[in-house]
Amino acid sequence: MKTVVGVLLALVLGAAPTWATLGEYEASVSSDQQYLRGKLQTTPRQGYTLHRIASADGTVVREYISPAGLVFGISWQSVTMPNLRQLMGSYYAQFQQASQSRVRRRGPFVVRTDQLVVESGGHMRAFHGRAYVPNLLPKNIPPEVVQ
Numbered sequence: 001m002k003t004v005v006g007v008l009l010a011l012v013l014g015a016a017p018t019w020a021t022l023g024e025y026e027a028s029v030s031s032d033q034q035y036l037r038g039k040l041q042t043t044p045r046q047g048y049t050l051h052r053i054a055s056a057d058g059t060v061v062r063e064y065i066s067p068a069g070l071v072f073g074i075s076w077q078s079v080t081m082p083n084l085r086q087l088m089g090s091y092y093a094q095f096q097q098a099s100q101s102r103v104r105r106r107g108p109f110v111v112r113t114d115q116l117v118v119e120s121g122g123h124m125r126a127f128h129g130r131a132y133v134p135n136l137l138p139k140n141i142p143p144e145v146v147q
Helices: 002-014 026-036 084-100
Strands: 039-045 048-054 060-065 071-078 109-112 117-123 126-132
Touching: 026 039, 026 048, 026 060, 084 109, 084 117, 084 126
Parallel strands: none
Antiparallel strands: 039 048, 048 060, 060 071, 071 126, 109 117, 117 126
16 A cells, blocks of 8 residues: 555656756746746846746746856745745755754744755745755855845
8 A cells, every 4th residue: 555655646746847946957947937827037137047937826936046057046925835845856855854853833934954944934825935055056145135
């Protein structure tokens, strides 16, 4: 029975939409736009590029791209919690491990390590958050840019 559940879970996760993933290249931004059926707005900024995808249901995903073409940060505002495993890619295991050792309390959920920062909060129909990789931040770009 566990094998069947594992195979079904793998199939479902394998069929999940592709999101721009922390630490990877920006090529997946167009698939994010297609999945969200949203409008893509690309804005060059001083030292990075911002891709903003807004969908009809009010979901907004911002993807922060370094001059090297790597996703160094992601933020979201949505009526549902996004798939953090998909958004964080290879950083998800670190997030999961750090979140398990964290003492639970009310308020925003915050994980800070040397390799990953995640802040998430909200309530039903109003979720928001951000995640970034400190080592991937472009030179002279503060973490507060990811919002």
